[in-house]
Amino acid sequence: MAMEKTFNASEAEPRLTKMWEEAGAFRAGANRSRDESFTIMIPPPNVTGALHVGHAFNNTLQDILIRWHRMRGFDTLWQPGQDHAGIATQMQVEKMLAATQQPKRTELGRQKFLEKVWEWKGEYGGTIVGQLKRLGCSCDWERNAFTMAGAEGDPGIGHENSANFHDAVIKVFVEMYEQGLIYRGKRLVNWDPHFETAISDLEVENIETPGHMWHFKYPLAGGATYTYVEKDEDGNVTLTEERDYISIATTRPETMLGDGAVAVHPDDTRYAPIVGKLCEIPVGPKEHRRLIPIITDEYPDMAFGSGAVKITGAHDFNDYEVAKRGGIPMYRLMDTKGAMRADGVPYGEASALAQAHANGAEFTEQSVEEINLVPDDLRGLDRFEARKRVVDQITSEGLAVMTTVETKDDEGEVNTQIVPYVENKPIMQPFGDRSKVVIEPMLTDQWFVDAAKVVDPALEAVRSGEIKIMPESGEKTYYHWLENIEPWCISRQLWWGHQIPVWYLPGEDDWLPICAATEAEALEIAKSRFVDGMSFRIVENAQEAAEVLQATINEMDTQDEGTIRTFEAPQVIPMFRDPDVLDTWFSSGLWPIGTLGWPEDTDEMKRYFPTDVLITGQDILFFWVARMIMMQKAVVKQAPFHTVYLHQLVRDEKGKKMSKTTGNVIDPLEIVDEFGADALRFTNAQMAALGGVLKLSKQKITGYRNFTTKLWNAARFAEMHEAIGSDGSLPTATATANKWIIGETGKVREVVDAALEAYRFNDAANALYAFVWGKVCDWYVEFSKPLLMDADEATKAETRAVMAWVIDQCVVLLHPIMPFITEELWGTLGERQKILAHTDWPTYGTDLVDENADSEMNWVIGLIEEVRSVRAQMHVPAGAKVEVVVRNMGDAARAAFEGNEALIKKLARIEVLTEVDDFPKGTAALGITGAEFGLPLADIIDVDAEKARLEKSLGKLAKEIGGMKGRLGNPKFVASAPDEVVEETRANLAEREEEESLMKAALTRLAEI
Template identity: 70%
Template sequence: MPMEKTFNAAEAETRLYEAWENSGAFKAGANASREDTFCIMIPPPNVTGSLHMGHAFNNTLQDILVRWHRMRGFDTLWQPGQDHAGIATQMVVERELAKTNRRRTDMSRDDFTALVWEQKQKSGNTIIDQLKRLGASCDWSRNAFTMSGAPNAPAGEEGNFHDAVIKVFVDMYRKGLIYRGKRLVNWDPHFETAISDLEVEQIEVQGQMWHFKYPLAGGETYEYVEKDEDGNVTLREVRDYISIATTRPETMLGDGAVAVHPSDERYAPIVGKLCEIPVGPKEHRRLIPIITDEYPDPTFGSGAVKITGAHDFNDYAVAKRGNIPCYRLMDTKAHMRADGAAYAEAAATAMAVAKGEKTLTEAEVDAVNLVPDDLRGLDRYEARKRVIAQINAEGLAVTVLKKSIDEETGAEHLERIPLVEQNKMMQPHGDRSKVVIEPMLTDQWFVDTAKIVEPALKAVRDGMAAQEAGTFDEKAGYTRILPERDAKTYFHWLENIEPWCISRQLWWGHQIPVWYGPGVTKWDEPKYYEHGYLTDWVFDDANP
């Protein structure tokens, strides 16, 4: 047979790959001639997408390792799979619905997930075909999908991956590695769900910083003194307020305290006193304490920061340390809350808490809606405009002198205007929705990552000790990080790891095996098992 004049790579590579696959060369155990095993679980790409250069790079590295071990006679498995990609897949289907003026909420959850399954079956093979085109030597007979075997899965989507996920959830809960709690999470107002840190992208935007006065309670005054680096007094005046700067004035409504650094002498006379939040109906104006904490930077701004524990991660940490209540201001769409008692009643409750006359449980704090009646239901940015306008109208904005020149006469005029700094700042956005993320205090399920990482820390610590002693042995379970200087980064990351939020408020994805029953007075054990995994589980929020 004569040789073709030009090499047709597409034909040749496809033919060769099919021959390899049909011969069983990629299956687990192929060419095994020793007891040693080697396995790589492919980082599963999203089922809705196409591969990108990052996939091509890391899959090539995996393929090199897998083929090398296979050639050496290892019992080798490269396990392929695809991720159901909850947010990404749901977004694709919702966009298709929008083309015909339909929304997810126009139908039942089962009807919507049926549409998602259709989308999966349309696009699911795209990435498999791309991996094959790259020459990836995965064992395709074991290909897995993270929603296989889920309730209402269509024909062809059988499997036990869903069962495995539920079983692992239950097992980890029983081992104390999973718990339910109220913590601050990244909240995506578009999808109305919690998302992980990895699903948040920081985008530089043009921001503004407003400076406001928080009047001291009862008209109290103090001598405010500023000094330069040499200790010389540069400003001395009597003040009846403490000033703060904020990029998010709408969250002032939920302030629980104003914090200053313990070493900041300027505010020492008023630590422990109360100050007034300068917004809301005057007759119900709230008072909050002035506290000390290591978090405020005395050299930045006024050195005083407002603490809004339910809407800022740094503030949340301060609130937890200082036992400051965290008042949630927004709903799942990032609109100002419109539920609960009237503002007058809510403000009176918060005032009693600030004065130490009343204590509230975490659930009772969450029920307090401190959004004034005229701002309830507004989008967060519309509420921001109104809050700023109300503070300015009352004369409680910090002001600066501005010089202007009359165009007709050339005369100079000085006027006081509110101090608003223009500054570039990094703002968190949902990597899928592209909307600004709102830190939100909600009930979610978390993995206790501090417990999870302890064996990983021990393996490296023991490995370093063995290396120094000259007794390092990989088979002993030791781990060695190269270059060794990077061990510092490894330890810093794992020793400061935060609990991992694993719950999502999505219609597409694994449902946490929990339901809530009326009249339940305690956390109950699993009611029964079906197909090897938990299906009914009863909890009672009031009696954890």
């Protein structure tokens, strides 16, 4: 039955996927024939995720490596799975609840809500798995893992065989806590007011946004004045002014309420007279205005704004550092939603307390935390509304810095106006990468990994070469980040995630934390800390615990107050678990060991860990890669992989980021529908130059879809001529064309392996493209036609065997990149022992090259091309068969011509070759070595065109010859260049000179016409 004209991808892909799955083709260790393992951990996509072009690219590369190793007999595992994506999933489920008119998260309560999340995960969490399968990803899907597997309430749907990730995460937390690598503290963190949780600094996007810079006057205390002097670069005084204020610029006026100081640079002479004095925050009720000190710090930039900076330690990262250095109190102004605080005592009292701090009273973290410095009229307002009011209040009081502007009225009259000095300018504003709201630096209690303590082994792993990051620039970035690493905030105020395994008991003046893997263990520890006979009650939260404690105390009050602190009497001790969950990246950081069943000593751990290669986007080098290295080093003391391959973001054809708002998003599944998965995969491989920019266009994909059709049709040609059914053994060849293509196959196998070995996917893809299209289709298939149809039976049989073998090799070598069409052809073209995915990868190489056949065929190809070129340029009708004349034919040329006469004549459309002593008039010469060939075109030759053609060739030759002669004439070149380079140049020169003399002779003859 004849094959269809094109490959029907949409029909074949699901069928082949099913076949592979039923055959268990991708199970760990499938097709293994050697001991070495090869393991790739998939970068776990979000469980909420849908396949985008980045996934498609990234997973194509992984699949290429995996399939290549599997065919080579490695014990291969491609471990799939998803992460639980704390914020994203919680957001997704909340949306779903709203859309289906179900109670809100807060109405449901934590436990009920988590049930809904698990339900949702069971229903939609598998989306991306199905999509990766459509791409042809050969993961061991039965092992699909999940970062929340084994957590409370896990029904195990979609990750039935996943290792218990939860236990691993908790164990690591407990161990790191015990080693002092994890601690809790009040620090300034990025706060997302929409999700009401801390987020990591990596989850913040700084985006340039139009903003305003306001300039305000902070009056000096008690009406003091000073002489403000400005000088230019040369020290000349440009401005002298008596001032009773210091000018401050800010983009966030609402934070003025929490100012603890004004800082100036120690070298700033303008403010030297007032350093150490107090100034007044120009906002809030007049009678309660706070005075804050003017301090010096290296941080203020003298050239920026007024050079003086207000210090709001609780709401700005730079200020936080200044405040820490200067012992300045940090007053929190906002609540978890980003609204101005409404708690605590009235403003008048709070302000007085803060004033006491400024005047030098002792303060503690806790006493500062309790002070709400938001004036009563601003309490509870959204931060942006509060900003407006603060600006209005200051301006109306006349404390805004003023400037003059000129405006033209309708009649063109210029009016000068004095207005508040507000600069409209772009400012870098932090946005939550999920919520898209403005992130607020906020002083809160959080859990941190003391990254500085675990960073050294991770740095050393890369420095020593134990881990190689590709491209190399990634290593520099890695060092730079790790050498300046900040504590990693790992707590999130969410419900969906691994809840922090810490329980709290009443302590001396705060809650006392107990870290343990389970509540039972925590209780045991708790009991050991108290005298016997105490009874413990697990309660929901701190508030409930406080109530229980209060009740206990009340009861004790009636008995004997003195026993409260010693707990001598039997009493109820409340205990509650930390409500926070761990950052998703904390669990993802354990992906390499967690998926393999650690901490159990599993067979998989032994076989597949450490893994081999990690392929991921360079945007998550810090998020994930560096943290994985740190954590694996900290936990199992081993590097999780030996190679990290980083790639860039996949962009559109113009290099723009794909985004819904720009409307330039390419959906990989639509591409698969339209062009087939193989075309997309080949495009991905082809553009995967190390460190390269990835620009995806439909045009490119179309091109590689055409390539699949090309391959299909070459196979179809073979099938039509019964040149199929190779058993894989190397056929014996006598015909030069057959010997030649076998050698070419050997060459390309080596190139492909070398390219894949070096992670140069583009080189592998390009080499195969050039081989299949440029060698097999353009030449070998054409050469084979006269051999298959007109030659003797022996040659026919030989050519059929070689053709069958060559097409099979194309299919085998292309399989890692284009699994579907190749598996399909494999099944179509013969009865096979094994499926293609399990077929042995060839090991032959350039040993298959027959040097004589190689040079002979290159000569033949050159001759054919030259005849075609001259024909085209002399406007010989394409269909016409021509006579070719030859003289002075050398032995090699004669042998080459005679040995391949049929195919030369056919491909160059030559009627007859005549040996002559002299070329007839009007013969166009061919630039071929070894013999003088010519096309007698007396009747139709265009003398001027031919002259132009020859002169052009001569020009090119002269340039080349000149260059080579110049080099060979330089004694230093001959002396210092490698011998083979010199030899090559000499040989090349000789050939070019031979061509040149032919062309010159032809030109002379032409002059005779």
